[in-house]
Amino acid sequence: MVKNLVEQCVDCNFSCFNNNLSDFNRHLSYFHRNVSHFDRLINTFISPIQLAAKLGRHEELLLLYEHRNSPTKLQLEKRWTFYINHYDRLHREGNEILFDYTVSRLLYTRITTEHTKIVFDNLIPALRDIDNASHRGRSLSDGSRPEIFLQVRIYTLVRTIIDKKINKDDHMIEIIEKELLHNLETYYFIIGILLIPVNITKPMMNQSFSRIKSSQSLLMKYYRKIAKNLISKIKQLEINDEYTIPTGWKEHAVCVSFRRISQTHFIIRNDNPSSKNPPNIHERVWVWVWLKG
Structure with missing residues (x-):
């Protein structure tokens, strides 16, 4: 069932499903809708790869790693249309909630949680070189984590695009959207490999590749699928x-x-x-x- 859906170019980044369902095939039957789903059990958004990892469906996870597609401009257009259709110039607070919701759907995480919001409130002014006394002395060390680093970049790029869409300013928007797609692909790669169901110990990090190859057969199985996906995408790059x-x-x-x-x-x-x-x-x-x- 999963293989058939993947062969039909099912989207492996954006999907709609209900995590309460026990039958994984029923989850995957929703993939064609290309819409992320809010899971009320954990109060966050989940991708197909995250769901497969959570349910321990290793064969399905291997297929999704091998065939994970890159995000597309069409998928972004659906997000912009959703935002613009619900945007109200007279309700700034509501627009901010709407914006956070739109970004959270792209990131598969709640950017409104207390810790994440504090991190974002520190890093975004720093990126914009805003000399705000209320931010002086605050630590920026969280920005060294790859997922946070990319989340902040994606958040900032989405903000720029949304502002341009609202103000009907098309200057450089294609370049900015292309940069956003590039960052989303890198982000989905990062959060995907973090879900490989193999415990990477500190001693393993210092082992040679030949040692890992001979002793970690399951890990190598996942690496090969991910590598196959990357090679395919690199070959498909335009000039x-x-x-x-x-x-x-x-x-x-x-x-x-x-x-x-x-x-x-x-x-x-x-x-x-x-x-x-x-x-x-x-x-x-x-x-x-x-x-x-």
Whole structure:
């Protein structure tokens, strides 16, 4: 059932289901609606991958990892239409609630929870370089977590797009939406791999890949499915498009980006920030690729 739905290009990021249902196939039958669902049991939004992990359905989870699609402009347009249809210039507080709801649907988390709101209230003024005395001395360390870092970027980009839509300002909106899609794809990748049902211990982090490959068969099974998905997406990049893979975040943040510069060449850029590295320096590797088909 799950395989058939995936083969029909079911959306693996946006879905509608009720977590009270016990039959996973019934959950998946709602995927075609392309709308996230609010789960009243845990007061948050859940993606298909999150649901499969929560219910322990490993075979379905493997399929979703392998076939997870990238978010699209059409899906974003549905969010903007929903917001604009309910927007009321005379009710600022209601509009803020509506905005938080719209962003929460994209992020699969409640950005109105006390901790998240405090983090956002600290980081967003910092990003905008707002010198507000009420924010001085507050810690920005939460921004080093990949999911929070991306959530704040997505929140800010959505705010910019919504403001432009409301004011009918189309200047640079296509560029901003493209950046939003890029960040959403990276975010869905991050929150997806965090759900691999294998406990990654500290000793494992220091093991060689060959050791992990020989001792962690289940983990390798998931890695192969995720890698297959990434390779497929990189091959499908248009010229000048880029795909970013964040890695190594626990001890030292590293991002590896693949940018297609022609039908046969990619540039691989390794962003490896460190006090030991000169600023604005990236290692670039030219890669010749042979694409099947």
